[in-house]
Amino acid sequence: MDRTIGWIGTGVMGASMCMHLMKAGHEAFVYNRTKSKAEALLNEGAVWCESPAQVARNADVIFTIVGYPSDVEQTILGTDGVLQHADASKIIVDMTTSEPALAERIFQEAARKGVEALDAPVSGGDVGAREAKLAIMVGGERETFDKVKDLLDVMGTNVQYRGKAGSGQHTKMCNQILIAGTMIGVVESLFYAYKSGMDLNEVIDVIGTGAASSVCINVLGRRIANGDFDPGFFIKHFVKDMGIALAEAKRMQFALPGLALAHQFYVSAMALGYEDLGTQGLYKVFEKMNGE
Known part of the structure; x- marks a missing residue:
């Protein structure tokens, strides 16, 4: 079945994910708060919308991947x-990492309108998004x-149904808890390698292939x-995710x-002004802590 795609949120990951669906032959209606971030998609034929409502009116399956639960x-x-603007039989797929309780609320309010909803957060970062190798964890019916699932398979290599609404978000919290400690x-x-005078890439060549590989x-x-x-x-989004997991615990x-x-x-x-760096920016905190 040829379905029209709606995409809201064309940031670091969202733009690549939407592009994969377009390359697979789906017409896409897109919205982002900053239009310039959707430019690559528009150049490939995506239709610009002035609001999430306009996306909903035009698309059969509406994907969202935004920043914070408040944005969701x-x-x-x-x-x-x-x-508010989706007809019955349409499907909303929120791929933002957000609060399990909010995912449940969206599911319930959508069901009252005859609209279907899934929470489907992802893991894999910008590389996984660009290479269509994301892990996608899904909650809902x-x-x-x-x-x-065929649409999700276009964006990921490990697409798993996790259970009732909110289960995708709970699974993503497990992912973020593990990453937080690993980082x-x-x-x-x-x-330690730097202070020992070793070449960091050469150290990774060794430890990145053994038990410490990740x-x-x-x-x-x-x-x-x-x-x-x-x-x-972003560091600021990772802080948000950790806050959700701590609150759920x-x-x-x-x-x-x-x-x-x-x-x-x-x-x-965040306090040092690194909120817009990648999560690897934590290294800079340790540099400052040690007077570098």
Whole structure:
């Protein structure tokens, strides 16, 4: 079935993800708060929309990937948002990393209008988005997932249905908790290598193939070694994600002390003005802590 795609949020990851769907032959209606960030898509034939509402009126499946839960709420549930202007039988797929409770609320409010909704956050960063190798974790009705899985497969290599609404977001929290602790290890490891007078890339050549191997060391570690702190994923968004996970843990009445420590380091990065760097920018915090 030839479905028209709506895409809201054409940032570091969203633009690449939408482009893959367009290359697969889907007409796309796009909106972003900063129109210039959608320029590459418009040059490839995407249709510009002036609001999320206009996207909703024109598209069969509406994807959103924005910054914060407040952005998700405004984009989908606001008066000029997607849900207010989506007809029954349309599907909303929110790919933002957001709050599980908000995903459940969107699902419930959409169902009252006959609209289907999924929460489908992703992992893989800018590289995964560009190469269509994202992990996509999905919550909502299984029947809705089955209807859009072919579209999700265009953007990712590991697309998994995780259960009821909110389950995609809970799975993403597991992902972010793991990355948060791993990134502490990455920056401490590479700072140790630097202080020992070793070449960081050569160290990664060794430790990146053994038990310490991870995307964090092999991708983000390489960026640190090469002095590249541009965002594949913003520090400010990672702080948001960690805050969601800590709040969910508190709600469920258990502690995540390792995540709390990592969160403090990243909040320090924000305080130092590094919020728009990639998550590997945490390395700069350790440099400052050690007088570099």
